[in-house]
Amino acid sequence: xxxxxxxxxxxxxxxxxxxxxxxxxxxxxxxxxxxxxxxxxxxxxxxxxxxxxxxxxxxxxxxxxxxxxxxxxxxxxxxxxxxxxxxxxxxxxxxxxxxxxxxxxxxxxxxxxxxxxxxxxxxxxxxxxxxxxxxxxxxxxxxxxxxxxxxxxxxxxxxxxxxxxxxxxxxxxxxxxxxxxxxxxxxxxxxxxxxxxxxxxxxxxxxxxxxxxxxxxxxxxxxxxxxxxxxxxxxxxxxxxxxxxxxxxxxxxxxxxxxxxxxxxxxxxxxxxxxxxxxxxxxxxxxxxxxxxxxxxxxxxxxxxxxxxxxxxxxxxxxxxxxxxxxxxxxxxxxxxxxxxxxxxxxxxxxxxxxxxxxxxxxxxxxxxxxxxxxxxxxxxxxxxxxxxxxxxxxxxxxxx
Numbered sequence: 001x002x003x004x005x006x007x008x009x010x011x012x013x014x015x016x017x018x019x020x021x022x023x024x025x026x027x028x029x030x031x032x033x034x035x036x037x038x039x040x041x042x043x044x045x046x047x048x049x050x051x052x053x054x055x056x057x058x059x060x061x062x063x064x065x066x067x068x069x070x071x072x073x074x075x076x077x078x079x080x081x082x083x084x085x086x087x088x089x090x091x092x093x094x095x096x097x098x099x100x101x102x103x104x105x106x107x108x109x110x111x112x113x114x115x116x117x118x119x120x121x122x123x124x125x126x127x128x129x130x131x132x133x134x135x136x137x138x139x140x141x142x143x144x145x146x147x148x149x150x151x152x153x154x155x156x157x158x159x160x161x162x163x164x165x166x167x168x169x170x171x172x173x174x175x176x177x178x179x180x181x182x183x184x185x186x187x188x189x190x191x192x193x194x195x196x197x198x199x200x201x202x203x204x205x206x207x208x209x210x211x212x213x214x215x216x217x218x219x220x221x222x223x224x225x226x227x228x229x230x231x232x233x234x235x236x237x238x239x240x241x242x243x244x245x246x247x248x249x250x251x252x253x254x255x256x257x258x259x260x261x262x263x264x265x266x267x268x269x270x271x272x273x274x275x276x277x278x279x280x281x282x283x284x285x286x287x288x289x290x291x292x293x294x295x296x297x298x299x300x301x302x303x304x305x306x307x308x309x310x311x312x313x314x315x316x317x318x319x320x321x322x323x324x325x326x327x328x329x330x331x332x333x334x335x336x337x338x339x340x341x342x343x344x345x346x347x348x349x350x351x352x353x354x355x356x357x358x359x360x361x362x363x364x365x366x367x368x369x370x371x372x373x374x375x376x377x378x379x380x381x382x383x384x385x386x387x388x389x390x391x392x393x394x395x396x397x398x399x400x401x
Contacts (some may be wrong), residue, residue, distance in 0.1 A: 052094055056114050116151070211355075256336075263338065298327045333350065366385035
């Protein structure tokens with residue numbers, strides 16, 4: 001089952017993110033709550049052949065898994081008798097021909113939610129006791145959906161807002177998804193540019209020849225040999241392939257900040273924290289500590305010192321988000337003030353960096369390349385591909401360029 005995450009940590013949030021499903025704290029400044037429903041418009045803008053959509057998530061208020069159906073009804077699956085039970089109801093939402101009118105449905109409040117698109121096929125979903133929805137797996141060849149061309153965007157719709165994003169945290173595919181959210185304002189997120197998937201695959205293959213790490217293994221190919229999808233490092237089976245990527249960089253960071261202050265601004269007037277390394281621990285005022293991270297701690301942003309613990313304070317979560325972002329962008333060594341000491345031009349300049357994120361952002365202007373990609377220096381552009389509004393009225397999710 002694919003993990004569900006939304007990582008909202010930048011200056012828009014009043015508290016840093018947690019990895020609870022699609023949690024976007026404090027974005028709405030409206031005095032009144034968002035409406036219980038809004039329109040969702042699903043549109044095939046340019047793809048030939050057939051396209052099916054699926055809308056899945058947890059129902060706000062009950063926490064039950066729900067799926068929308070093509071007739072506009074909400075399907076609430078019951079707990080099955082055995083794990084891996086096929087979803088008993090067809091929840092595919094067929095879209096019209098390329099450039100045709102969108103399919104417009106009523107979207108209830110949901111969290112931990114996704115909109116899937118699949119081209120010239122359907123997707124298989126399964127249920128485990130609970131019920132728990134087992135969603136398509138993109139890196140497991142035994143999954144029936146593995147060889148199909150599909151992708152998704154993520155969203156949460158709660159009493160405060162509708163928050164949506166184009167996520168490449170797990171994978172990039174040949175299905176470009178775009179977002180337009182209409183509410184208090186109109187927010188647009190552009191889809192992946194034409195040819196970007198192949199360029200990303202080529203870039204990672206070239207990087208593997210440069211540093212010897214298996215970036216080329218992130219490129220998954222279909223039966224015809226073409227690029228099926230590109231997955232992020234944390235999704236390559238096992239920790240071993242990328243276990244040593246960050247070792248030398250972390251060593252340099254730990255050495256530098258044993259005698260130099262590392263400052264992190266939580267932004268939005270929430271304070272500036274100062275840290276120093278002693279032994280294997282980076283400690284900030286307030287007693288917030290971070291152990292030396294491993295490569296997979298950095299890639300996942302959710303293990304070791306970067307694990308999101310429910311009991312952590314907002315200050316600790318804010319520090320975690322900005323520190324994890326600085327490591328992935330390789331700015332923590334070059335800039336002792338985070339995140340405002342760096343600009344977007346400084347990202348990924350060290351030979352040791354998150355080359356998946358580097359290559360992705362070189363080929364698409366926006367979209368989450370790693371969990372805390374919405375951390376941004378004050379005055380710098382948001383590269384995460386998110387759209388949110390406290391009074392959502394119509395949310396259009398399109399597939400195609």
